[in-house]
Amino acid sequence: MRTGIATVCLSGTLEEKLRAAAKAGFGGVEIFETDLITSPLSPEDVRALADDQGLGLDLYQPFRDLDSVPDELYRANLRRAEAKFKLMGRLGIDTILVCSNVATASIDDDALRAEQLHGLAKLAADYGVKVAYEALAWGTYVNDFEHAWRLVADADHPNLGTCLDTFHILSRGWDTEPIEQIPGEKIFFVQVADAPKLSMDVLSWSRHYRVFPGEGQFDLPKFLGHVARTGYNGPVSLEVFNDTFRQADVERTAVDAMRSLIWLEERTAKHLAVSDAARLADAAGRDADDDAAAPTPAQLAAASRAYPMPLTTLPQVAPPSGVNFAEIKSAEGAAATAELERLLSQLGFEPHGEHRTKPVNLWTLGDARIILNRQQARGVDPAISALGFDVENSVAAVARAVQLKAAPVPRTSQANEEVLQAVQAPDGTEVFLCQDALWVNEFGSGVASAEHAPSAAPFASAHIDHINLAQPWQHYDEAVLFYSSVLALSPQPSQDVSSPTGLVRSQVMQAGAGGESAVRLVLNLAPWIQADTVRGTVRDTFQEHIAIAVPDLVETARACRRRGLPFLPIPENYYEDLDARYGLSPDFLATLRELDLLYDRDADGEFLHFYTATVGSVFFEVVQRIGGYEGFGAPNAPIRHAAQHDAQLAGHPGGHR
Numbered sequence: 103m104r105t106g107i108a109t110v111c112l113s114g115t116l117e118e119k120l121r122a123a124a125k126a127g128f129g130g131v132e133i134f135e136t137d138l139i140t141s142p143l144s145p146e147d148v149r150a151l152a153d154d155q156g157l158g159l160d161l162y163q164p165f166r167d168l169d170s171v172p173d174e175l176y177r178a179n180l181r182r183a184e185a186k187f188k189l190m191g192r193l194g195i196d197t198i199l200v201c202s203n204v205a206t207a208s209i210d211d212d213a214l215r216a217e218q219l220h221g222l223a224k225l226a227a228d229y230g231v232k233v234a235y236e237a238l239a240w241g242t243y244v245n246d247f248e249h250a251w252r253l254v255a256d257a258d259h260p261n262l263g264t265c266l267d268t269f270h271i272l273s274r275g276w277d278t279e280p281i282e283q284i285p286g287e288k289i290f291f292v293q294v295a296d297a298p299k300l301s302m303d304v305l306s307w308s309r310h311y312r313v314f315p316g317e318g319q320f321d322l323p324k325f326l327g328h329v330a331r332t333g334y335n336g337p338v339s340l341e342v343f344n345d346t347f348r349q350a351d352v353e354r355t356a357v358d359a360m361r362s363l364i365w366l367e368e369r370t371a372k373h374l375a376v377s378d379a380a381r382l383a384d385a386a387g388r389d390a391d392d393d394a395a396a397p398t399p400a401q402l403a404a405a406s407r408a409y410p411m412p413l414t415t416l417p418q419v420a421p422p423s424g425v426n427f428a429e430i431k432s433a434e435g436a437a438a439t440a441e442l443e444r445l446l447s448q449l450g451f452e453p454h455g456e457h458r459t460k461p462v463n464l465w466t467l468g469d470a471r472i473i474l475n476r477q478q479a480r481g482v483d484p485a486i487s488a489l490g491f492d493v494e495n496s497v498a499a500v501a502r503a504v505q506l507k508a509a510p511v512p513r514t515s516q517a518n519e520e521v522l523q524a525v526q527a528p529d530g531t532e533v534f535l536c537q538d539a540l541w542v543n544e545f546g547s548g549v550a551s552a553e554h555a556p557s558a559a560p561f562a563s564a565h566i567d568h569i570n571l572a573q574p575w576q577h578y579d580e581a582v583l584f585y586s587s588v589l590a591l592s593p594q595p596s597q598d599v600s601s602p603t604g605l606v607r608s609q610v611m612q613a614g615a616g617g618e619s620a621v622r623l624v625l626n627l628a629p630w631i632q633a634d635t636v637r638g639t640v641r642d643t644f645q646e647h648i649a650i651a652v653p654d655l656v657e658t659a660r661a662c663r664r665r666g667l668p669f670l671p672i673p674e675n676y677y678e679d680l681d682a683r684y685g686l687s688p689d690f691l692a693t694l695r696e697l698d699l700l701y702d703r704d705a706d707g708e709f710l711h712f713y714t715a716t717v718g719s720v721f722f723e724v725v726q727r728i729g730g731y732e733g734f735g736a737p738n739a740p741i742r743h744a745a746q747h748d749a750q751l752a753g754h755p756g757g758h759r
C-alpha cells in the first residue's frame with residue numbers, strides 16, 4: 103500500500119515536515135497550500151528536497167469553492183486554478199484536490215456543477231494535472247461522497263476523479279458499501295483519518311479532533327476494504343487536523359502516524375479475510391461462520407494479496423494473558439525506598455532478596471510480582487518504570503512491536519540469565535514481553551517454584567488486577583494506539599473523573615474476557631501531566647498505582663491494619679452518601695467506615711477496595727471483585743483524588759495508620 107501523510111498533520115516548517123515524513127518511512131506527502139505559501143523554499147527547492155529524501159509529492163491541496171457559482175465567478179476560479187496548475191508543474195505534483203463549495207455556492211444545479219467540473223478538468227489536462235473532487239461534510243450542496251461521484255461520472259473527463267476522505271464519509275454516518283460501485287481508476291486519492299465520536303458541529307470536529315487510525319472510533323478497516331475491492335491502488339494518505347499533533351514533536355508524530363497506517367493495513371487485511379469468506383459463504387447459500395472474526399494465517403495471507411492494493415501484515419499475537427510483573431524504580435539508600443519496602447511488607451508482600459547481578463529486588467504476594475529497581479534511579483522518586491506482560495510467543499511479540507516502530511529497550515544479561523525483551527511505550531514505560539517467570543530464580547536464594555513464587559495463605563490467588571499509568575497529553579492518543587497495536591489490548595469507552603485540580607480522563611485498555619484472567623491497563627490523562635515529568639518525577643503532578651486483587655478484602659484490610667499499613671483516609675461524607683445510595687446493612691457500613699474501604703455495585707456484581715498512602719508517585723490499591731463486576735469503582739475515583747490532594751496539602755501523602 104502506498105502510504106502518505108498531509109503536511110497539515112505535522113508541526114514545524116515545511117522542511118521539518120518533509121524530513122520527518124521521510125524518516126518515518128512514508129511513500130509520499132500531500133502538500134498543504136499554507137505550508138508551501140509560508141515556506142522560504144521555492145517550489146523547485148521543495149521538489150529537490152523531497153527527491154533527495156525519497157519522498158513522493160502525491161497531492162496539492164486544497165483548491166476551494168470552484169463549483170455551483172455564477173459564470174463570472176467561475177471564470178475567476180479557472181484563472182486561480184490555472185496559476186495552481188503552473189505551480190504544480192514546478193513542484194512536480196500531478197494531482198490537485200478540489201473541495202466541494204462551502205462558501206460561495208449560490209446555484210443548486212447538478213448539471214451546472216458537472217459542466218463546471220468538466221471545464222476545470224479540461225484546463226487541468228492542458229497542464230498534465232488530474233483533479234480529485236472531494237465532498238466536504240459541510241459542503242453547501244455537495245456533502246456526500248456518492249453525490250460527488252455522480253458529478254464526476256456526469257462530468258465525464260479522464261482528468262477528473264474523486265477523492266474519498268473517511269472523515270467526511272464517516273462523520274456523517276454515510277453507508278460505505280456504495281464505494282464498491284465506483285471504478286477504482288476513478289478514485290484519484292484516498293485520505294484517512296479517525297475521530298472520537300463527538301456530538302458537535304462537523305466542521306469544528308473535523309478541524310480540531312481528527313486523530314490517526316486506531317486512535318478514534320471510526321470503522322476504517324471496513325472503509326478501506328471497500329476501497330481495495332474497487333481495484334484502487336493509489337496513495338492511502340493521512341489527513342489529520344489535530345490541535346495536539348500540530349504542536350507535538352514532529353518526528354514523534356510522524357512515527358505515530360506511520361504506526362497507525364501499518365495497523366490499518368493489517369486490520370484491513372483481517373477485515374477482508376473475514377468479509378470475503380462471509381461473501382463466499384453467502385454466494386454458496388451457506389451461513390457465514392460467525393467465529394471467523396480471527397482469520398487463519400492462510401486466509402490473512404490470501405486477503406493481503408487478493409486485490410491490486412497489497413496489504414502488509416505483521417506477526418500475529420494473541421492478547422496478553424496476564425501481568426507478569428510490575429517494576430518500580432527507586433533510588434538506592436533513599437528514605438522513600440525504605441518507605442516503599444515497608445509499604446510492600448505491610449501489604450503482605452514477601453521479599454525474595456537481591457538479583458544475582460543487578461541492584462534489583464523482588465517482592466511477591468501470590469502471583470503478584472513487584473520488582474524494586476535501584477539501577478539508574480539516583481535522584482528519582484519512586485515511580486512505575488516497567489511492566490511485564492505474559493505472551494504466548496515473545497519472539498513474535500517483539501518482532502511485531504518492532505515492525506510497528508516501537509523502540510527496543512537495550513538490555514544486558516549475563517550468561518545463564520533469562521533473556522527478557524522489552525520495548526518502550528510512548529510514556530517511557532518499558533514493556534516486557536514474557537513467556538514465563540523463570541527469571542524469578544535469579545533472585546536471592548532462589549524462589550522455590552519456577553512458575554510461581556510461594557504464596558502465604560490467604561493470598562494464594564492474589565494477583566495484579568490493574569495498573570494505572572499517567573499519560574502526558576502530548577502522547578495520549580499515541581499511547582492508545584501503541585497499547586492496542588503492539589500489545590493487542592482493546593480500548594474501552596473512556597470516562598472523565600473529577601479531581602480537585604481538574605478533570606482526569608480514564609481510558610481502560612483491556613485484554614481477556616474479564617474476571618481474574620483479564621489484563622487491565624488504565625491510562626490517565628490530565629492537562630497538568632507534563633511529558634518530561636512522567637516516569638521519574640511525577641510526584642507533584644500525578645500519582646500512579648498498582649492494584650492487587652485479593653479473595654477477601656476485609657480480611658486483607660484487617661491484616662494490613664495490624665501490620666501498620668498507612669491507608670488513604672476516606673471522609674465520613676462518603677459513607678453517608680453510600681448509605682443513602684445503597685442502604686447497606688449497618689454492620690457492613692461500619693466495617694467499611696472502620697477500615698477506610700470503598701464500595702461500588704452494578705448489575706453484574708460488587709467491588710470493594712482501598713488505597714495506601716503514596717510514596718514518590720506510587721501508591722497501591724487492593725481490590726476484591728465479587729460476581730461479574732468488571733469496573734474500577736469509577737464513582738469512587740473523585741473521593742480518592744480529593745483524599746490524595748488533602749493528604750498532599752497536609753504534607754503527609756503517607757496517609758494515616
Ligand SMILES: O=C(O)c1ccc(O)c(O)c1
Pocket residue numbers: 163164199201236238267293308309341
Ligand atoms: O477542513 C477543510 O477545509 C478541508 C480541506 C481539505 C480537505 O481535504 C479536508 O478534508 C478538509
Ligand SMILES: [Mg+2]
Pocket residue numbers: 236267293341
Ligand atoms: Mg480531505
